[in-house]
Amino acid sequence: MKRKLAYIIMAGLLLGCAHTGPAKGPTDDRNALIKNYKQMLPDIKFDDYIYGALAMNPDAKGQYDDIMSFPPYSMDLDNGQKMWGKPFKNGKKFSSCFPNGGKNVAGNYPYFDNTANRVVTFENAINSCLKANGEEELKYAEKQMGLLTAYARSLSDGMKVNVKVEGAGALAAYEKGKAYYAARNGQLNFSCRSCHVQAAGKFIRMDQLSMMIGQASHWPEFRGGTDIVTLQGRFKQCEKNVRAKPKDANSEEYNNLEYYLTYMSNGLPMQTPVFRK
Secondary structure, rough: HHHHHHHHHHHHHHHHHHHHOOOOOHHHHHHHHHHHHHHHHHOOOHHHHHHHHHHHHHHHHHHHHHHHHHHOHHHHHHHHHHHHOOOOOOOOOOOOHHHHHHHHHHHHEEEEEEEOOEEOOHHHHHHHHHHHHOOOOOOOHHHHHHHHHHHHOOOOOEEEEOOOOOOOHHHHHHHHHHHOOOOOOOOOEEOOHHHHOOOOOOOEEEEOOOOOOOHHOOEEEEEEEEEEOHHHHHHHHHHHHHOOOOOOOOOHHHHHHHHHHHHHOOOEEEEEEEEEO
């Protein structure tokens, strides 16, 4: 009887292992998502994912290209450039805080800081620079931070997104971001995944839903021309749209979500800032 019970237990364990299969990681997640979009949207090239729903509508993409030839936010971007180049009280500038003066670095953010045990976004790095040089930090996701990062990220235009998930802490943060992306929320019971994975390409009212891959490659955005919106500002807007209570910008939840979302855009060229209607 004991031997028979042992066989049953062993068979159950083997069956469970066969059913579960090897654990998936970030690379597998991303490859599966790319495969999913190729099946859903076979006519869209991978590099065109940075255009989101515009890649699905040639007329809208043509209008976008015309607008980007003479972007209406040029003066706003000039203000961001002035902020970036203004010396601190100690004579240093933002460029002193980043490799290569800040060129081709933004695509490496967010990253996981093992010492601090948290995700560090590009905005966090900007504020760390201010603090290290005795300056007052900027409010996260507000207009001044948006203008500054719009210019600072433009120094990395064309750089491929290159976010790393290495080590147990980084993987845990990634998985938390992934879970938040998939969690249904608010009175409408929608998740980020509901719209941008399951329903990508479909319409909500007059708006066509973009695919998730590529979304993190072009923030901040200038909505309607000059209304600047940061990525985490957009998180807040989306949660309001589904009638959920938004988290605070720079919260652990939003930073982990940004980490996961940006990793999924790895390999795509950055284009910052951009116009959206």
